[in-house]
Amino acid sequence: GFQKCGDRSCLSDISSDDLRKTAMDYHIKGAMLSYFLSARQELEVIEAKNKMKVVDEHLGSLEKEYAATKTKHEEDIKGLKVSHDEEVKKAVEVKENEWAKERKVHVGEVKALREEVKTQLEQLASEIKETDNAVSQRDELIKERDALTSKVNGLQVDLGYQYDEGFQFALEQLKITLSEIDAAKLGELDALNKIVDGKIVPFTLPGAT
Numbered sequence: 730g731f732q733k734c735g736d737r738s739c740l741s742d743i744s745s746d747d748l749r750k751t752a753m754d755y756h757i758k759g760a761m762l763s764y765f766l767s768a769r770q771e772l773e774v775i776e777a778k779n780k781m782k783v784v785d786e787h788l789g790s791l792e793k794e795y796a797a798t799k800t801k802h803e804e805d806i807k808g809l810k811v812s813h814d815e816e817v818k819k820a821v822e823v824k825e826n827e828w829a830k831e832r833k834v835h836v837g838e839v840k841a842l843r844e845e846v847k848t849q850l851e852q853l854a855s856e857i858k859e860t861d862n863a864v865s866q867r868d869e870l871i872k873e874r875d876a877l878t879s880k881v882n883g884l885q886v887d888l889g890y891q892y893d894e895g896f897q898f899a900l901e902q903l904k905i906t907l908s909e910i911d912a913a914k915l916g917e918l919d920a921l922n923k924i925v926d927g928k929i930v931p932f933t934l935p936g937a938t
Contacts, residue, residue, distance in 0.1 A: 923930045
């Protein structure tokens with residue numbers, strides 16, 4: 730009857746037991762609603778906590794993954810740096826070895842060239858010395874030749890003079906001994922004349938016409 734009553738005046742017609750019973754029903758319903766509300770709120774709180782826990786766990790997982798990734802990247806970077814440093818070191822060592830070999834070869838070539846130049850200079854000095862000796866010997870020989878030529882020329886002149894003097898002396902004797910011979914004929918006689926086919930022929934230089 731209470732549920733159908735929309736006005737307070739109708740409550741006067743309801744007995745105290747009914748009112749007490751109705752109040753008890755509403756009290757129970759209110760308590761039930763409060764319980765359900767409290768349970769719903771607790772459930773929502775639990776769900777929210779669970780969601781927060783999931784989020785926290787997810788964040789923790791992300792943080793761990795980030796830390797692991799960061800550590801891995803740092804190790805990779807460190808490894809790459811070490812590898813790069815080793816590669817650079819190896820490349821530098823290889824280049825230094827190549828430079829050392831090239832320098833050794835260059836030093837050897839320079840040394841060989843110096844030895845060759847030294848040998849050529851020694852040979853040139855020896856040749857110059859030999860040339861100077863040859864020139865000196867040539868000059869001495871020229872002097873000796875000139876002296877011998879002068880001596881031979883002098884001897885030839887002396888011999889020619891002596892020969893001509895002897896010839897003239899013999900000719901004078903012949904003139905005195907054979908006075909009847911024509912003096913002009915005797916004058917044609919000369920120490921340089923030649924006898925060809927039983928005749929006296931004047932001396933001529935070879936090749937003269």
